[in-house]
Amino acid sequence: MEILIFWDAAAPPGFQLPVSRELSNIMDMDVKVLENPLVLNGYTGSRRQTDARVVLDGLDVYKRRLSVAEPVLLVISEDLFMVGAEFLFGLARPSTGSAVVSSSRLDNSYYGRRRDDDDLLDRLCKEGAHELGHLFGLDHCREPDCIMHNPLTLDDLDRKRRDFCPQCRERLDAGVAGDV
Numbered sequence: 001m002e003i004l005i006f007w008d009a010a011a012p013p014g015f016q017l018p019v020s021r022e023l024s025n026i027m028d029m030d031v032k033v034l035e036n037p038l039v040l041n042g043y044t045g046s047r048r049q050t051d052a053r054v055v056l057d058g059l060d061v062y063k064r065r066l067s068v069a070e071p072v073l074l075v076i077s078e079d080l081f082m083v084g085a086e087f088l089f090g091l092a093r094p095s096t097g098s099a100v101v102s103s104s105r106l107d108n109s110y111y112g113r114r115r116d117d118d119d120l121l122d123r124l125c126k127e128g129a130h131e132l133g134h135l136f137g138l139d140h141c142r143e144p145d146c147i148m149h150n151p152l153t154l155d156d157l158d159r160k161r162r163d164f165c166p167q168c169r170e171r172l173d174a175g176v177a178g179d180v
């Protein structure tokens, strides 16, 4: 099973390869990174944010049209929300194998802190692996340091390890095996 990453032109440059390599390690799957071929819809002027569901709708249409069967993780820089959520680090739609991650609130500069490439890389990997975990059938996990723990804040995200807890790992392996 191969995972595709669509890296948007406005997403942090230079992180494509380290993120795809690390995601390949965490997921134990092949990962291919491509330039994002989609035009992003869903910008909502009144909130100055982008509707994550509309972004995933666009990704789903693209995947159907080009018969893309692989799970796709889209990485963008636009700040995401959805109805009922003030903001989102990312969103996954397991039924279609589509997921999106925003770098906006993963970057120290959003919080007025000094920019740090290692922090940003770490968070992109954790958030990316989290959404991919959903695509492979995993739900949220109560272990605070597991990738599948639901991070409500940046500190929650930073507290996690870059790995699945043994239980989630077992489910992931079983889910992927059942997929083949």
Ligand SMILES: [Zn+2]
Pocket (backbone or CB within 6 Å): 130, 134, 140, 150
């Ligand atoms: Zn989640």
Ligand SMILES: [Zn+2]
Pocket (backbone or CB within 6 Å): 141, 142, 143, 146, 147, 148, 149, 164, 165, 166, 167, 168, 169
């Ligand atoms: Zn877990």
